[in-house]
Amino acid sequence: MGWLMEDARRWRAFTSMIVLLAAGWTWFSRVPVSVADAGRIPSPREGFPAPDFTLDTLDGAAATLSAYRGQVVIVNLWASWCGPCRAEMPAIQKVYAANRERGLAVLAVNGTFQDSEADARGFARTYGLTFPILFDQDGAVSRRYLLRALPSTFFVDRRGIIRSVVVGGPMSEAVLQSQIESLLQEAP
Amino acid sequence: MFPILQIGPLAIQVPGLALLIGMWVGLSLAEKEAARLQMDADAVYRVAFVGLIVGLIGARLAYAARYLSSYAADPLSLFALNAATLAPSEGMLVGLAAAVLYGARRKLRLRTTLDALAPAFAVMAVAVALAHLSSGDAFGVAARLPWSIYLWDEYRHPSQVYELIAALGVLGVWWRQRGRSSFGGFSFLLVIALSAAARVFLEAFRGDSLVIAGGLRAAQVWGIAVLAACLGMMKRWNQEVTP
Numbered sequence: 001m002g003w004l005m006e007d008a009r010r011w012r013a014f015t016s017m018i019v020l021l022a023a024g025w026t027w028f029s030r031v032p033v034s035v036a037d038a039g040r041i042p043s044p045r046e047g048f049p050a051p052d053f054t055l056d057t058l059d060g061a062a063a064t065l066s067a068y069r070g071q072v073v074i075v076n077l078w079a080s081w082c083g084p085c086r087a088e089m090p091a092i093q094k095v096y097a098a099n100r101e102r103g104l105a106v107l108a109v110n111g112t113f114q115d116s117e118a119d120a121r122g123f124a125r126t127y128g129l130t131f132p133i134l135f136d137q138d139g140a141v142s143r144r145y146l147l148r149a150l151p152s153t154f155f156v157d158r159r160g161i162i163r164s165v166v167v168g169g170p171m172s173e174a175v176l177q178s179q180i181e182s183l184l185q186e187a188p
Numbered sequence: 189m190f191p192i193l194q195i196g197p198l199a200i201q202v203p204g205l206a207l208l209i210g211m212w213v214g215l216s217l218a219e220k221e222a223a224r225l226q227m228d229a230d231a232v233y234r235v236a237f238v239g240l241i242v243g244l245i246g247a248r249l250a251y252a253a254r255y256l257s258s259y260a261a262d263p264l265s266l267f268a269l270n271a272a273t274l275a276p277s278e279g280m281l282v283g284l285a286a287a288v289l290y291g292a293r294r295k296l297r298l299r300t301t302l303d304a305l306a307p308a309f310a311v312m313a314v315a316v317a318l319a320h321l322s323s324g325d326a327f328g329v330a331a332r333l334p335w336s337i338y339l340w341d342e343y344r345h346p347s348q349v350y351e352l353i354a355a356l357g358v359l360g361v362w363w364r365q366r367g368r369s370s371f372g373g374f375s376f377l378l379v380i381a382l383s384a385a386a387r388v389f390l391e392a393f394r395g396d397s398l399v400i401a402g403g404l405r406a407a408q409v410w411g412i413a414v415l416a417a418c419l420g421m422m423k424r425w426n427q428e429v430t431p
Binding site (some may be wrong): 008011014015019022023025026027028029030031032044045046047115121153172173174175177178181 | 219251252254255257259261262264265270273327370385388389391392395397400402403404405408409411412415416419422423426
């Protein structure tokens with residue numbers, strides 16, 4: 001590059017050409033506005049619509065994620081034998097109780113295919129959980145959400161978009177509150 | 189994609205492992221480069237280490253500051269480290285400032301120190317690409333091409349592979365030109381400029397870009413700014429040596 005830098009005009013021309021090419025490419029490859037926030041397929045990743053599911057709950061009803069559109073939803077994948085799940089569940093309950101009126105919902109999806117309904121029920125009773133406990137009997141939701149580690153938590157905004165993912169735990173009340181605060185402040 | 193390496197009961201997060209190995213290889217190369225540049229290799233190593241540690245702490249504190257009321261009520265949560273609870277931009281700034289201050293205190297020559305650290309930056313870019321490849325992050329835009337990969341329910345550009353090839357290319361260019369720099373700081377500027385140019389080009393194939401006004405991708409706009417700044421500084425620093 002020495003010969004380029006030897007001459008000020010040559011260097012200016014080179015720099016201008018590079019920057020112009022970069023700017024042109026940036027303009028050419030811009031995202032069409034219609035694609036910027038639409039047409040994305042559901043996927044368990046930040047910025048994607050949360051994959052929908054319907055599962056039986058602990059009280060015998062059925063819960064569907066998309067039915068909670070308009071609310072901020074914490075989707076927590078857990079199992080009763082998982083230590084970090086046990087450690088973070090009281091914090092989730094507290095944050096849920098404190099923010100329920102502001103539009104927070106929690107769907108706690110128990111990996112029943114690697115746990116048991118009886119243990120999950122005992123767990124919910126022990127910790128006094130008041131949000132819906134869902135049974136993933138065949139692991140379909142865990143697979144759909146590409147479960148890598150327990151617990152895994154997905155923070156879904158009011159439009160049904162996953163805004164952050166926390167793999168592992170335990171999460172404290174402060175971490176949970178920090179994750180949902182800005183989502184709750186968004187208009188329904 | 190290969191996010192978890194299961195060794196018996198041990199589940200190792202491959203992206204984290206790739207970053208750790210990258211950090212280790214990068215810092216080792218920086219040490220060797222510092223010795224080649226007749227600098228105090230230990231001091232250069234410490235500059236990078238201080239930057240990393242202070243950057244990490246800064247990223248954590250900056251995140252907590254954003255949600256002060258939550259963390260004030262539960263200060264012990266500050267120690268519950270999770271990648272989702274870091275503020276990366278603020279951390280980078282704080283880490284950079286700490287490294288510069290530490291280097292100035294140790295009376296290290298800024299441009300030569302940057303040259304010594306250039307391979308660390310290049311290797312870290314390779315490590316980040318490998319981390320993306322194993323986790324499936326930084327994924328490509330949907331496309332049906334003979335070399336597309338099936339990821340996240342869609343055939344996509346293998347953007348992580350592009351990123352890896354570009355990062356290896358930058359590392360290769362650094363390797364070939366080392367020892368031939370005409371002025372202090374050239375290796376560093378070259379690595380950063382090439383990395384920025386690669387980002388501007390490859391960001392177009394990403395399916396997870398942060399989009400700003402007019403559909404422009406934020407990373408490309410930043411990339412152009414960094415590229416222009418590097419080219420400007422190359423000329424300026426070269427003029428100081430050969431007016």
